[in-house]
Structures are given as C-alpha cells and as structure tokens.
Amino acid sequence: MHAIEINPFALRSRMPILETSRLVLRPWQNSDRVPFAVVNADAQVRKYYYPSLLTAAETNELIDEANEQFAKEGFGFLAVERKADGALIGGAGLSRPGPEVPGEFPLEIGWILGRAYWRQGYATEISQHCLDFAWQELRTHCVIGYTSAINTPSRRVMEKIGMIHVDGGDFDDITVPPGNILRPHVLYRIDRPKQEIHE
Numbered sequence: 001m002h003a004i005e006i007n008p009f010a011l012r013s014r015m016p017i018l019e020t021s022r023l024v025l026r027p028w029q030n031s032d033r034v035p036f037a038v039v040n041a042d043a044q045v046r047k048y049y050y051p052s053l054l055t056a057a058e059t060n061e062l063i064d065e066a067n068e069q070f071a072k073e074g075f076g077f078l079a080v081e082r083k084a085d086g087a088l089i090g091g092a093g094l095s096r097p098g099p100e101v102p103g104e105f106p107l108e109i110g111w112i113l114g115r116a117y118w119r120q121g122y123a124t125e126i127s128q129h130c131l132d133f134a135w136q137e138l139r140t141h142c143v144i145g146y147t148s149a150i151n152t153p154s155r156r157v158m159e160k161i162g163m164i165h166v167d168g169g170d171f172d173d174i175t176v177p178p179g180n181i182l183r184p185h186v187l188y189r190i191d192r193p194k195q196e197i198h199e
Contacts, residue, residue, distance in 0.1 A: 023081065025129070048150065049112070062077075075133070090111065108146065123154075131190065144188060169187035
C-alpha cells in the first residue's frame with residue numbers, strides 16, 4: 001500500500017494544533033513517516049501493543065487513517081512534536097473506541113512515545129491537555145482509556161491524570177488472539193469535571 005501524500009497546509013486549515021509548555025500536538029506530515037516508523041519498530045516501545053511491531057507500510061496506513069479522521073471530525077490521533085528541537089516524539093490524542101470495547105463511550109485517549117522520550121512527564125502532559133480539549137471544545141461527558149492488564153506504565157499515567165479503574169469493566173480484547181498475554185484488558189474512565197458542566 002502506498003502512503004498518501006499529505007498537504008500540511010490543507011490539514012492545518014481544518015484541524016486543531018494543540019500546544020503544551022513543551023510540546024505541539026498537530027496533524028501528521030510526510031516528514032513524520034520515517035521517525036514514527038522507527039518508534040513502531042522498537043520492541044520495547046511496542047511491548048504492550050498487539051501486533052508487537054508495525055512495518056513502515058503499516059505505520060503509513062495508521063498515519064493516513066489518523067489524518068482522514070481529523071479531516072472528518074476535527075479530532076483524532078495527533079503527531080507529538082517537541083518544541084525545543086522539533087523532534088517527533090510519538091503520537092497521542094482522542095479517538096472513538098473500537099468495537100472491542102464493551103459499552104458505549106464517546107471518546108478514548110491514547111498515546112505512544114519513542115523510548116528516548118520516556119520518564120520525562122510527556123505522556124501526562126499530553127493527556128491532561130487532551131482532556132482539557134475534550135471537556136472545553138468537544139463538550140464530551142466522559143473519556144475512557146484502556147490497555148493490556150500488564151501495562152503498568154500506562155495504567156500509572158491514567159491514574160495520574162485522574163482516571164478511575166472501572167469496576168467490572170475489564171474485558172478480553174477480541175483483536176488479540178486467545179491465550180496471548182496481552183488479551184486481558186483493563187478499562188479506565190474519567191468524567192467531565194462539574195465546573196465544566198455548569199459553564
């Protein structure tokens with residue numbers, strides 16, 4: 001499958017560019033394809049994901065699908081760029097939960113960062129900003145997060161940003177083969193703050 005050539009100017013005219021103190025969350029550009037493929041080919045980064053590694057073609061497909069969602073809905077999985085040096089550190093954002101998630105939820109939050117950018121607070125910084133966008137701009141009533149039950153680092157981040165492990169919400173991810181250690185998943189949720197509801 002050939003990657004779709006991206007026109008960054010057309011994308012920027014319709015999609016949000018979100019900024020934190022250290023990072024920019026923006027639509028994907030052609031220059032992101034190679035560095036993001038490197039992230040997705042790192043076994044340590046993909047330890048808790050299935051399939052474990054992505055090819056360059058699969059990464060291109062993910063990027064193209066993300067930008068298509070942005071163009072259609074105005075939110076989605078964004079490229080994450082570090083302001084200090086312009087480095088692509090990974091991807092993060094809001095999207096609609098897949099059919100593997102039981103229940104009806106409006107949005108999920110997710111992220112994947114290159115190994116060189118771990119343990120610097122980036123995932124927390126990104127996630128808090130995405131939640132602010134979900135409450136203030138999208139006006140959603142809740143956001144969920146889910147991951148493999150053994151993914152302790154991501155669970156810590158979800159708990160740090162105020163997400164609660166949903167009682168009775170754990171499920172087997174049907175996109176992961178039976179017997180695979182990554183199949184059991186945990187579900188987390190955060191509701192829109194009361195002050196946002198009454199604004």
